[in-house]
Amino acid sequence: MEKGNFVDYIRIFARSGKGGAGSSHFARTKFNPQAGPDGGDGGRGGHIILRGNAQMWTLLHLRYYKNVLAENGGRGDKNNCTGADGEDIVIEVPLGTIARDEETGEVEAEVLEDGQEVLWLRGGRGGLGNQNFATATNQAPEYAQPGEDGVEGWKYLELKILADVGLVGFPNAGKSTLLSVLSAAKPKIANYAFTTLTPQLGIVAYRDNKSFCMADLPGIIEGAAEGKGLGHRFLRHIERNSVLLFMIPADSDDHERELEVLINELEEYNPELLNKKMLIAITKSDMLDDELKEEIAATLPDDIPHVFIASYANQGLVELKDMLWRAITED
Structure with a gap:
């Protein structure tokens, strides 16, 4: 995962299929050489569909799938035969994927559930054959509709991690260590900044066979909102977390x-993002006595619950999980 397998942003050219043209045809039989119009409709162009x-x-x-081109619809034919619909393209994506138009920035599709199918780019409608235009005053119309064009353009597919809890903190705040202790996830842990370069997910077991998903997100730095450090690539993953756990090491200067x-x-x-539920965990707190804990607690906001933890020493983790579960399940 740390070696480039995690890709959360892709630019592709996508085009749905063009509708097939309607047929302009007249029936001719042995006994009626002018039996009238019998041109069939064109088939629908192929859709492009996203599936969770x-x-x-x-x-x-x-x-390496840079051009996504759906099949065009088939032309209508004689004997009122409708052209074949173009084959749809179904793109499987992870949950939390959004599709965005490059030119306008508009979000065109969003996939949040397993098996959910979203019709992203609709194929063009097939044109009507000339038999649709016959009237009492025009019994031999020579006109048939062309098929509608498909939708095309450069698009972005963007993944925002879906997790119940997002770990937020400066590099080396202890996020990866906490995730590795509470779950089976094995994030890279080392004593230097930006050890974690991509989001890591872990399932945290709770009481009565309950569980919740926790995401270790790349460390934030001052100026991240302006693109410094990992910048926006990190911050967009926070948008999908229902609870934010701010992690501050006990040995922080301030x-x-x-x-x-x-x-x-x-x-x-x-x-x-400030409307989300927030908790604070003071990490590496096994080095603190009660007096130091009181001093640190006095500097924290009264409206955000906090807990002192030490991941390796297994201190405060049960209390932390209780706090997180209450925050996740409360309305």
Whole structure:
């Protein structure tokens, strides 16, 4: 996962199929050489459809699939025969994928559920054959409709991780360590900044066979909302987390300042992120005595619940999971 297998952003050229042309044909039989119009309709152009797949976690499979071109509809034929519909293209994507038009930036499709199919680019309608235009005053119309063009353009497919809890903090705040202790995930852990370059997911077991999904996101730095560090690539994954766990190490020089920077970066990127439920975890707290914990707690906001934890020492983790579960399940 750390070696480039995680791809969360793809640019492709997509075109749905053009509708087939209607037929302009007149029936001729042995006993009636002018039996009238019998041109059939053209077939529909192929759609481009997105389908959610819960077993996928990356857009890597689309890296070399740069041109997505659906099949055109078949032409109408004599004897009122309708042309064949163009074959649809179904693209399987991980949950949390959105499709966006490059030129307008408009979100055109969003896939959130396993097996969900979203008609992304609709194929053009087939043209009507000349038999549709026969009237009492025009019994031999020579006109048939051409098929409608498909939809085409450069598009972006963008993945935003779906998780119940997103871990937010500066590099080396202990996010990867916490995820590795609470779940079976094995993120890379080392004592240098930006060890985690891509989101890591883990399932955290809770009481009574319940569980929730936690995402270790790349470390944030001041100026991330302006694109510094991993910038927007990191911040967009936070949009899909229902609960944000801010992680601040106990040995931080200024706990209050660090939290302010984290919250400010979220607000500058998208003010709506501040409407999410928030918790604070002071990590590496096995080095603290009760007096130091009280001093740190006094600098934290009263309206955001906090807990002191030490992942390797297994301190405060049960309390943390209880707090997270309440935040996830509360309306």
